[in-house]
Amino acid sequence: MGVLPWVWWYGLRRHAAYPLGSLAESLTNTAFGFVRAYVLLALWHARPALGGYDAADAVTFCFLTQALIGPVQIFGGMDLTERIRNGDVAIDLHRPVGLQGWWLAEDLGRATGSLLLRAGPPLAAGALLFPFHWPGPAGLAAFAAAVALGALVSFALRYLVALGMFWLHDDRGLNAVTLVMSLFFSGMILPLVVFPRRLGDIALLLPWAAQLQVPADVFLGHRTGAGLLGALAFQAGWAAVLLAAGWLLTRAARRKLVIHGG
């Protein structure tokens, strides 16, 4: 067995090392879930069946996406950015393992840890206090696959942004732009199904949809049969394209590398 499964395991343990911090974050996400849920309930009260969802779908969507904030790191960022800025990336580049593979394994470990430690409270709150749609066992299995692919797409997007640090000296501008895109086009602010037709169609084709909207639709049972396979293929396609871009950008970065800080 190679080193990457171990890196995944260490990533999981590393991000599970602070359980109180995880609990605090999870409770915050739950509290914001209530705010979002009441806004969505008001909207669906005025426009029932908006975008093909009923009120229970909307509330489920809300708490589900709150639960996935950590696993898909919807607010962006990864430790690699800071390591490129301060030159610690020299350590990463010295290892006899590819940079992208190492960070992918670590990030998937982080995502798993986050799912285990932080997803429970928002889902429990939603299920206990609001009308909530649970999928059957097959739906849950499909949802697990969709979340894994969503985490892959999330990593690939954030990895590309992090590598930008090899060319830029400050990542704040790039982060601000990608944060807005991520929140708006993933479904975090509003489900993409309620977007006006043309904008909604475009949003559903963008990679950010693979992070939250697609897993949520799978959870809600809106993607079944061929539709489900199409949804998973959509996520896998974006993951492949973005990871390939990450691979190319890693090669380019290695070629014109300047290690900051001596």
Add this chain to the structure above:
Amino acid sequence: MPAIEDGPMIEARDVVKSFTVRGRAGGRRRARTTLRAVDGVSFTVGRGEFVGYLGPNGAGKSTTIKMLTGILTATSGGLRVCGLDPSRRRTALARRIGVVFGQRTTLWWDLPLRDSLTLVRRLYRVDAAAHRARLAELTALLELEPFLHTPVRQLSLGQRMRGDLAAALLHDPELLVLDEPTIGLDVVSKTTVRDFLERINRERGTTILLTTHDLGDIERLCRRVMIIDRGRLAYDGGLDELRRTVDADRTLVVELAAPAPPIALGEITAERVEGARQWLRIPREENAAALVAALAERHEIRDIALREAGIEEVLAGLYRGDHAYWCSGRPVAP
């Protein structure tokens, strides 16, 4: 391959690394400047050597190390480490060398030290029994046992550095490259690290290339030093030879029987006077014995001492670009 095993550990031939820096050239125009961080450096390090690689900040030491490890690619010139081209065979080379960047860590911050060391086994595919034996040996030598199960974030700097050294050596590399390994360490930790490095070089024959600003490291450990300045190799030779041959002034400390006005002997005058004690700088070409005799004739002397320039003063002179320090040493021809 025996040919490679018998060859030098490091062979650098006319290595250049230049960076392009963009800046404003007045108004909206942007100018591109090419900086040569390493400018035609050539040297060879044989197996089992312990070499100090010195130079002021920004001289090109870390850039050289990053080229040696394959992290950076040389702009031109030939470079071979363990018989391999570092940038083309980076992965294969990484399995044969160990690197410690003193200001950075390979250890997992939030996990116990033991876990980071276990991951090294997976990373370098070390056989389980060999890993166990090596870990036990390094644990004893570096005195890791008391904090092996402590998260790295709770370790002191000295403990962390010992952990990093263990991580760099667990796969039994032929070459150990150290970039300022004793930076920020207290006296006891420095001694532990130095004893350890001396021992693995002597007993295991591990070749060591050491970059440091700590002259104690150099004096204690390095039989050979290479000095790089503004990207060029300025000196390559023995430490004693450097000390002997650089044209550094000496200082004569004279304690007179009673306080007196500053001494003046021809062109030599006291630089500092404290009560009955006076300090005179003696140029290398002056005969100290004759000077002492002349002094004894004119003054009643209670005590006298001649101080050679320390390695610190020699290097400070070199780093300042004071080429009067050079005479018949072995500065490398440009």
